[in-house]
Amino acid sequence: MTDMIRWREAAKKTDTLSLRTFTCTTRRKGKYDPPFHEDEVQRYFRQHAITAANRSRDQGRGGRLMIAEDSQGIAAAYTHQRLDPSRFPDRLASALTVAGPREVVRELCFLAVATHHRGKGGALANEAITEALYDIIDSEPEAERIHVLGQVDYHNTASMQLLERFNFEQLTKGVPPPRGDQRLGWWRHIIDPPR
Ligand SMILES: CC(C)(COP(=O)(O)OP(=O)(O)OC[C@H]1O[C@@H](n2cnc3c(N)ncnc32)[C@H](O)[C@@H]1OP(=O)(O)O)[C@@H](O)C(=O)NCCC(=O)NCCS
Secondary structure, eight states: OOOOOEEEEOOHHHHHHHHHTOOOOOOOTTOSSOOHHHHHHHHIIIIIHHHHHHHHHHTTSOOEEEEEEETTEEEEEEEEEEEOGGGOOHHHHTTOOOOSTTEEEEEEEEEEEOGGGTTSTTHHHHHHHHHHHHHHHHHOTTOSEEEEEEEEETTOHHHHHHHHHTTOEESSOOBOTTSOSBOEEEEEEEEOOOO
């Protein structure tokens, strides 16, 4: 029987505990630790995601933390929030022009699926990003154009492949050390919502 997946917004009261054990990475054969770039994401969801989403909402950036559950607990999660173009980091500002107030920018900040859904051809990851894009459209009812941005570590092949499947384009490349702390490259997907 197929496990039912349900999406909903996470709430501090009910979901803090289950987020603390959300597991989206494991150590690979022959290695001591999980890959750093995946462990970072797991730590974010476990320790910071709820507080960060609430703070973002309170500060008017419309933070959302959405989770999907199956019979084993949290199966997938994502977060997104609005970005203010006047506060773009330099690298992004030179790669992305936003024309006028009807164009908005949202960052799809973190997205992960639980380990028991990984290595299965991307079915739940595809569902998660589809849900995220619709949730982003719903979050910006006035926008004529939405630039959806994502930052990806240059090691994170699974994540880059996921973004490529959904026609994200790479705006800036993540660069390995020692050329600076720029592991993360920016990716962008444009949505012109039908209104
Ligand atoms: C990004 C993500 C959602 C894409 O999911 P997906 O399309 O289903 O792709 P998979 O996870 O199956 O990708 C295959 C990779 O996962 C590894 N993998 C497969 N099953 C795994 C498991 N049970 N546990 C850990 N890793 C696994 C494969 O070895 C392969 O690794 P490689 O790219 O280093 O060769 C998913 O990889 C994920 O949740 N990653 C951890 C969180 C993360 O990094 N998020 C992106 C940045 S916010």
